[in-house]
Amino acid sequence: ARAAAALLVLLGSCGAALADSPQDQAEQFFRSGHTNNWAVLVCTSRFWFNYRHVANTLSVYRSVKRLGIPDSHIVLMLADDMACNPRNPKPATVFSHKNMELNVYGDDVEVDYRSYEVTVENFLRVLTGRIPPSTPRSKRLLSDDRSNILIYMTGHGGNGFLKFQDSEEITNVELADAFEQMWQKRRYNELLFIIDTCQGASMYERFYSPNIMALASSQVGEDSLSHQPDLGIGVHLMDRYTFYVLEFLEEIHPASQTNMNDLFQVCPKSLCVSTPGHRTDLFQRDPQRVLITDFFGSVRKVEITTETLSLDRDVAGLESKFPEEELATEPLKYAEQLPVAQIIHQKPKQKDWHPPGGFILGLWALIIMVFFKTYGIKHMKHVF
Secondary structure, three states: OHHHHHHHHHHHHHHHHHHOOHHHHHHHHOOOOOOEEEEEEEEOOOOHHHHHHHHHHHHHHHHHHHOOOOHHHEEEEEOOOHHHOOOOOOOOOOEOOOOOOOEOOOOOOOOOEEHHHOOHHHHHHHHHOOOOOOOOHHHOOOOOOOEEEEEEEEOOEEOOEEEEOOOEEEEHHHHHHHHHHHHHOOOOOEEEEEEEOOOHHHHHOOOOOOOEEEEEOOOOOOOOOEEEEEOOOOEEEEEHHHHHHHHHHOOOOOOOOOEHHHHHOOOOHHHHOOOOEEEOOOOOOOHHHOEOHHHHOOOOOOOOOOOOOOOOHHHHOOHHHOOHHHHOOOOOOOOOOOOHHHHHHOOOOOOOOOOOOOHHHHHHHHHHHHHHHHHOHHHHHHOO
16 A cells, blocks of 8 residues: 555656646647637727727727737727717727726727728628628738637627617627638637627527637626716716726736636626626636637747758848847837726826806806896996
């Protein structure tokens, strides 16, 4: 018995040593099996009172760009342009917090589908690749069977449907069939679907294609509630679920080891008021072994070879022909942005008080009326 126990201990130590070996670390690095990342971010709502849906989408857009997914691999669909809306007190901005410190519109937002281009037909064509040949590259989802795709949607919905533009809707059956076409056409390796809408869990009930993980902000029969009302803008700035997802993503960096189970716990019912849901039965990997950056980040396509490659001298010498100032490129940054954690816990700024329009004119009219009531016309000569 002692010999058997010693053997088990020895095997356990050997297993731990193997787990820490470079070969095992390399296998862990390539465990997801994908070579590129894509994101399809969709806001389906128009009109000023749906400001928060645009802010939701732009917040996710800002996060995936920060974590490495380039604009060339992001399809951004915004049904309305809140930054240029006449009601916007601060043009060219979209804020996600009531202190108006975090401008998620930024200086380099590339909207691929805008206004009336955001339709159910165009959305399904982007997913399935059934696009006219004249469609520019920026409006295409050029994924393959090694692509991990993040699909985020927000808007007004109900049991089994999501409205587009208040004029049409996409059903959970149509969405499930589109994902099946993507799988049959080998357009994705793994797919993460996130939806922030009322009764959002109903949208992933009909999914039947493999390698799909789905998250929703609310269960069937529940509303997805708004968050962060702003008196200056006059509307809510975000929805609760996306707000706390954004706060969570701000702590993620490209080398983070945070997994999908942590994302499932982001917004409990005590914070969201609604009950977020998720579905993982179609997904082959254990969510605890799936990194957040497998979908929200980006990887570079590499090919491993056992052969030794020697660079041509002319190619190797190109770098010396250019000065370092031209070779060095600074990463894109959001100017004058504070960390979200600091923004959330700081006190609102005191706003300068200004009299409302017409206040001074009305005050003078009141003074003149009181003067006439008291002294009459004959005393006007003492005024002028």
